[in-house]
Amino acid sequence: xxxxVGRGGRRRTINEINMVPFIDVMLVLLIIFMVSAPLIxxxxxxxxxxxxxxxxxxxxxxxxxxxxGSLQFKRDNGEPQDVTLARVAEVVKSAQGNSxxxxxxxxxxxxxxxxxxxQVMDKLQQAGVARVGLAxxxxxxx
Numbered sequence: 001x002x003x004x005v006g007r008g009g010r011r012r013t014i015n016e017i018n019m020v021p022f023i024d025v026m027l028v029l030l031i032i033f034m035v036s037a038p039l040i041x042x043x044x045x046x047x048x049x050x051x052x053x054x055x056x057x058x059x060x061x062x063x064x065x066x067x068x069g070s071l072q073f074k075r076d077n078g079e080p081q082d083v084t085l086a087r088v089a090e091v092v093k094s095a096q097g098n099s100x101x102x103x104x105x106x107x108x109x110x111x112x113x114x115x116x117x118x119q120v121m122d123k124l125q126q127a128g129v130a131r132v133g134l135a136x137x138x139x140x141x142x
Contacts (some may be wrong), residue, residue: 011085033056061095062135063088063124069116088120100130107135 064072064080073091083091096102104124108117110125117134124132 047058053092059099059102061093061102062106063091063104063120064095065112065116065120067109069113071120085119085123089129092124092129093127096129100128103131103133104129105133105135126136 058128059076062074062080063083064071071083071085071087071088073083073095074080075095092104096104106117106120119130
């Protein structure tokens with residue numbers, strides 16, 4: 001209800017917002033946030049680290065993801081052969097043979113879409129390939 005001010009014989013209303021309730025609400029919210037902030041637990045994300053293996057595996061299978069999204073399969077130091085996303089798991093499983101512990105390394109350029117790499121990893125995981133890793137380059141990016 002607006003206040004009424006009378007001066008002399010004339011009365012006029014005051015059209016101002018009463019700030020006191022607004023300030024009270026803000027102070028209560030500030031106190032609530034100050035009390036609850038230390039109680040909030042922060043999430044911890046475990047990121048993979050790059051390290052050197054003590055023993056190099058005798059055989060490594062590589063899946064190379066090119067910039068245009070096409071795939072190549074390479075066994076050890078052999079020549080890369082073109083392969084489709086639908087057949088990549090089949091080719092890797094046949095190259096592994098009976099040894100499911102043969103590591104598979106996915107190699108991609110930095111301009112490759114992340115989605116392409118994840119699709120390859122997903123196909124390999126669905127096929128039951130146990131050891132899948134990402135190739136990394138040591139040193140400064142550039």
